[in-house]
Amino acid sequence: MDPLAKDYPRINRSTISTNGDVFEPSSSNNAKQRGTLVEWLNCVLPDLNLPINASDEELRAFLVDGSVLCRVLNKLKPGTITEFGAPVSSSQSRSENVSRFLSAMDKLGLPRFQAADLEKGSMKIVLDCLLTLQTHFLPTIGRSNESTQRDEPFRMLTSPSSASDSKFQRVLRSPIRAEPSAALINHVGHKFHEVFQLKQGSYTDIPAAKISEMMKSNSLDNAPTQSLLCVVNGILDESIERKNGEIPHRVACLLRKVVQEIERRISTQAEHLRTQNNLFKAREEKYQSRIRVLEALAAGTSEEAQSPRNNIEVTKKVEEQYAERLMKEKESYNQEIAKLKQELEIARRKHEEDYNHEAAVLKQELEKAKRKYEEQSLHLKSEATGSQQELENKLKETVSQLTESRNEVKELENKQKEAVRQLTESTNKVKELESKQQEAVNQLTESRNKVKELEAKHDEAVSQLAATRNKVKELEAFSESKYQSWSKKQHVYHRFTKVQLGALRELRFASDSIRQELVGAQKSYSEDFSTLGTRIKAMDDAAKNYHSLLAENRKMHNELQELKGNIRVYCRVRPFLPGVKQKQSTVEYIGENGEIVVVNPSKQGKEARRSFKFNKIYGPTATQAEVFADTQPLIQSVLDGYNVCILAYGQTGSGKTYTMTGPDGASEAEWGVNYRALNDLFRISQTTTQPNGLAVPDASIHPVSKTSDVLDLMSIGLKNRARGATALNERSSRSHSVVSIHARGTDLKGNSSIRSSLHLVDLAGSERVDRSEVTGDRLKEAQHINKSLSALGDVIFALAQKNAHVPYRNSKLTQVLQSSLVYSPNSTSENKKNEKLMRNKSCSLNTGGQAKTLMFVQLNPDIGSATESISTLKFAERVSGVELGAAKSSKDVRDVRDLMEQASILVSSLKDTIAEKDEEIERLQRLKDLKNMSTGEQLPTS
Numbered sequence: 001m002d003p004l005a006k007d008y009p010r011i012n013r014s015t016i017s018t019n020g021d022v023f024e025p026s027s028s029n030n031a032k033q034r035g036t037l038v039e040w041l042n043c044v045l046p047d048l049n050l051p052i053n054a055s056d057e058e059l060r061a062f063l064v065d066g067s068v069l070c071r072v073l074n075k076l077k078p079g080t081i082t083e084f085g086a087p088v089s090s091s092q093s094r095s096e097n098v099s100r101f102l103s104a105m106d107k108l109g110l111p112r113f114q115a116a117d118l119e120k121g122s123m124k125i126v127l128d129c130l131l132t133l134q135t136h137f138l139p140t141i142g143r144s145n146e147s148t149q150r151d152e153p154f155r156m157l158t159s160p161s162s163a164s165d166s167k168f169q170r171v172l173r174s175p176i177r178a179e180p181s182a183a184l185i186n187h188v189g190h191k192f193h194e195v196f197q198l199k200q201g202s203y204t205d206i207p208a209a210k211i212s213e214m215m216k217s218n219s220l221d222n223a224p225t226q227s228l229l230c231v232v233n234g235i236l237d238e239s240i241e242r243k244n245g246e247i248p249h250r251v252a253c254l255l256r257k258v259v260q261e262i263e264r265r266i267s268t269q270a271e272h273l274r275t276q277n278n279l280f281k282a283r284e285e286k287y288q289s290r291i292r293v294l295e296a297l298a299a300g301t302s303e304e305a306q307s308p309r310n311n312i313e314v315t316k317k318v319e320e321q322y323a324e325r326l327m328k329e330k331e332s333y334n335q336e337i338a339k340l341k342q343e344l345e346i347a348r349r350k351h352e353e354d355y356n357h358e359a360a361v362l363k364q365e366l367e368k369a370k371r372k373y374e375e376q377s378l379h380l381k382s383e384a385t386g387s388q389q390e391l392e393n394k395l396k397e398t399v400s401q402l403t404e405s406r407n408e409v410k411e412l413e414n415k416q417k418e419a420v421r422q423l424t425e426s427t428n429k430v431k432e433l434e435s436k437q438q439e440a441v442n443q444l445t446e447s448r449n450k451v452k453e454l455e456a457k458h459d460e461a462v463s464q465l466a467a468t469r470n471k472v473k474e475l476e477a478f479s480e481s482k483y484q485s486w487s488k489k490q491h492v493y494h495r496f497t498k499v500q501l502g503a504l505r506e507l508r509f510a511s512d513s514i515r516q517e518l519v520g521a522q523k524s525y526s527e528d529f530s531t532l533g534t535r536i537k538a539m540d541d542a543a544k545n546y547h548s549l550l551a552e553n554r555k556m557h558n559e560l561q562e563l564k565g566n567i568r569v570y571c572r573v574r575p576f577l578p579g580v581k582q583k584q585s586t587v588e589y590i591g592e593n594g595e596i597v598v599v600n601p602s603k604q605g606k607e608a609r610r611s612f613k614f615n616k617i618y619g620p621t622a623t624q625a626e627v628f629a630d631t632q633p634l635i636q637s638v639l640d641g642y643n644v645c646i647l648a649y650g651q652t653g654s655g656k657t658y659t660m661t662g663p664d665g666a667s668e669a670e671w672g673v674n675y676r677a678l679n680d681l682f683r684i685s686q687t688t689t690q691p692n693g694l695a696v697p698d699a700s701i702h703p704v705s706k707t708s709d710v711l712d713l714m715s716i717g718l719k720n721r722a723r724g725a726t727a728l729n730e731r732s733s734r735s736h737s738v739v740s741i742h743a744r745g746t747d748l749k750g751n752s753s754i755r756s757s758l759h760l761v762d763l764a765g766s767e768r769v770d771r772s773e774v775t776g777d778r779l780k781e782a783q784h785i786n787k788s789l790s791a792l793g794d795v796i797f798a799l800a801q802k803n804a805h806v807p808y809r810n811s812k813l814t815q816v817l818q819s820s821l822v823y824s825p826n827s828t829s830e831n832k833k834n835e836k837l838m839r840n841k842s843c844s845l846n847t848g849g850q851a852k853t854l855m856f857v858q859l860n861p862d863i864g865s866a867t868e869s870i871s872t873l874k875f876a877e878r879v880s881g882v883e884l885g886a887a888k889s890s891k892d893v894r895d896v897r898d899l900m901e902q903a904s905i906l907v908s909s910l911k912d913t914i915a916e917k918d919e920e921i922e923r924l925q926r927l928k929d930l931k932n933m934s935t936g937e938q939l940p941t942s
């Protein structure tokens with residue numbers, strides 16, 4: 001039996017990776033499987049020279065080359081594929097080999113594999129093929145090893161511990177011995193080794209049939225090398241023995257064939273050795289030199305192929321030496337490993353012994369400690385039981401003591417509560433008195449405000465009040481001291497019950513005395529109150545007198561202003577609009593006499609507060625009727641021949657339109673100055689009739705006979721008036737509104753005619769464009785509005801300064817209002833020229849001379865508008881300082897003019913009379929002279 005067959009490895013299904021295609025390199029099991037496969041292949045095809053540690057890629061490269069399958073098949077079933085070349089790389093040759101292999105499989109009746117899969121080089125198919133071949137052609141080997149290998153499918157023959165050497169290693173060491181196994185030979189029915197086994201000395205007599213059988217390529221291919229060498233040796237020996245050295249031709253042919261076969265095998269093995277040398281070179285540097293020798297020898301072998309016997313021997317020798325060395329090294333490694341193992345075992349044992357010893361010592365110590373701990377814990381337990389008993393007794397005692405003390409404390413607390421209740425009562429009474437005192441103080445403060453002018457009496461009351469306060473303070477101090485002493489006593493109460501009872505008595509006594517004192521104080525208070533009442537009544541009377549005096553004063557002041565011709569300024573503060581959450585007002589104080597104090601939160605100290613004084617201030621609650629009540633006399637003035645101008649000035653959204661016109665869709669009660677003035681005017685007047693020219697282009701004059709006529713005209717004006725929503729007022733007027741009524745009449749008493757006008761002006765509001773957030777057309781409007789208002793400001797400034805030049809012509813607004821803002825006494829030639837021009841243009845808007853002018857100054861109370869409000873008020877202050885001179889009625893002017901005319905007629909008639917008289921005197925004088933001359937000639941003395 002072939003020795004190789006004994007350890008012939010088996011590949012089985014599990015050798016092949018389950019997913020079929022590759023051996024997963026990470027798995028050691030796969031490495032094992034791959035090793036087995038390589039080993040199997042190397043046994044079947046010794047010239048394959050597949051390294052045992054071939055990588056997946058290398059293995060794939062071998063297997064997918066169809067020639068490997070062909071060669072395996074040929075090996076297992078010799079002669080199945082008659083010709084196949086050396087391993088090829090081109091895909092075309094591979095596909096040829098594949099088709100050859102498949103047709104051979106078909107012929108043998110083996111399962112058909114897909115050619116396409118094989119050509120693709122699918123590892124799974126290749127491995128399946130190998131498995132099929134093994135199953136069909138290695139049954140005996142399989143059977144012989146089956147029982148031992150079923151449970152142990154693969155033995156790593158490369159392992160040093162393995163009993164038998166690796167088949168693959170053996171193949172490497174003795175490539176020449178890589179021959180078909182006996183099993184294989186038996187199986188195929190050719191006993192090639194027998195073909196070449198001849199009796200000694202019979203080679204020369206070998207029959208021709210036998211020689212031709214031996215020379216068959218099959219026989220040569222399959223014969224073991226040893227047999228071939230035997231044949232060569234036999235023939236050579238025989239030829240040497242035969243002295244002439246001749247050998248028959250057919251034997252020489254056989255010898256050549258056998259030698260060629262040996263040569264071929266040697267060259268294959270030489271090639272194999274070269275490959276192996278390269279592999280070893282790469283893997284182990286220390287074998288370099290030896291491998292080089294081997295290479296040199298192998299190279300020499302190929303050159304000296306003519307002397308096959310020597311080459312074979314040398315190669316064999318080298319092989320054997322090399323194998324020996326390897327074996328020695330292996331042995332020394334094994335020895336070293338065994339030594340190390342022994343040392344390791346000794347160390348392990350020693351360590352184990354130490355550990356056991358230590359563990360025993362520790363165990364003993366632990367036992368001791370445990371016993372000691374148990375003893376101690378028993379002792380402590382008994383001690384603890386004793387002390388626990390003791391503590392429990394003590395606790396019981398303490399609890400009973402505590403209960404007693406608690407009862408005592410409760411008693412004391414009850415008593416203390418009673419005392420506190422009494423004290424609270426007394427304190428409440430004190431508080432009541434204090435609140436009464438507070439009320440009295442309040443009343444006194446109020447009175448103080450009222451009696452500003454009566455300081456002497458007020459001081460008296462204050463001193464009395466101070467005296468009363470002192471008394472109250474004394475009482476408070478007394479009460480405080482009593483309270484403190486009670487507190488101290490209360491503290492002592494907690495500690496000493498007896499002392500506490502005494503203190504309580506004292507406290508009660510003190511409380512009674514306080515009560516008595518309080519009753520006394522109450523009495524003195526009521527007396528003080530009655531005295532105070534009489535004094536307040538006296539003060540009230542005085543205050544009434546004072547008010548009437550004030551009213552008189554104001555009237556006189558107004559008359560004085562009227563005489564001076566000051567512009568009247570009425571300031572009105574509108575209420576906060578509904579929905580405004582922040583209701584902090586910039587207006588801090590509104591006095592009855594026209595004082596107003598405003599606060600500017602952006603300023604500090606004195607700067608923050610500013611007070612102004614005007615003819616009248618209307619607070620947020622003032623009604624339209626109340627506002628008009630003070631304006632009404634001016635309307636009467638119109639019909640008395642005075643020019644009247646009422647204009648509303650103020651920041652945007654401050655209520656100008658509201659004052660002048662009223663709200664949208666106003667009820668009668670909400671009518672503004674315009675409506676009310678017109679109503680009054682028409683109620684008083686009978687006619688008007690003459691049309692007049694105006695300073696405003698496109699404006700026209702219309703005869704009106706009743707209020708509704710004017711209201712109709714006003715509604716046309718309102719429609720024409722630009723309006724728009726801004727961030728500050730959703731119905732902001734974007735232009736000035738001027739309603740001018742020209743009145744003409746005749747004074748029936750004096751038969752004099754009057755001519756006057758009433759201007760009702762609702763100015764567009766000044767606005768800071770950053771706050772009104774206007775853009776585009778709204779922005780342009782705002783710029784125009786601010787420009788015309790600034791022109792109005794310039795006019796007012798010039799008038800207030802009594803400047804020679806007043807710039808009326810800087811805007812249409814000031815031109816329209818010129819008749820109401822002219823200052824007559826100091827009129828310069830230029831202003832006279834302007835007036836003349838105005839008269840020509842506006843057809844005597846100004847015919848009545850100076851006007852009575854009233855300006856409503858509107859304020860928005862919003863604190864955010866403080867800056868605008870203050871600048872508005874400053875402007876108004878300046879306006880109120882403007883003196884236009886005493887207003888004159890056109891009627892007065894007419895009277896003067898008539899008198900002047902009469903006077904001039906009289907003067908001229910007097911002049912005529914005087915001239916006549918002078919002529920008469922002259923004539924008489926001449927007559928007298930003539931008479932004297934004639935008398936002198938005749939009578940010189942007559």
Ligand SMILES: Nc1ncnc2c1ncn2[C@@H]1O[C@H](COP(=O)(O)OP(=O)(O)OP(=O)(O)O)[C@@H](O)[C@H]1O
Pocket residue numbers: 573574575577620650651652653654655656657658659663664729731732733734763764765766858
């Ligand atoms: N005395 C007031 N009582 C109640 N509401 C008022 C009063 N004054 C003004 N308002 C309201 O305040 C808002 C602004 O008033 P108004 O339109 O008259 O301001 P304006 O000064 O004419 O503003 P603009 O210059 O932008 O035209 C309006 O809704 C108006 O009804």
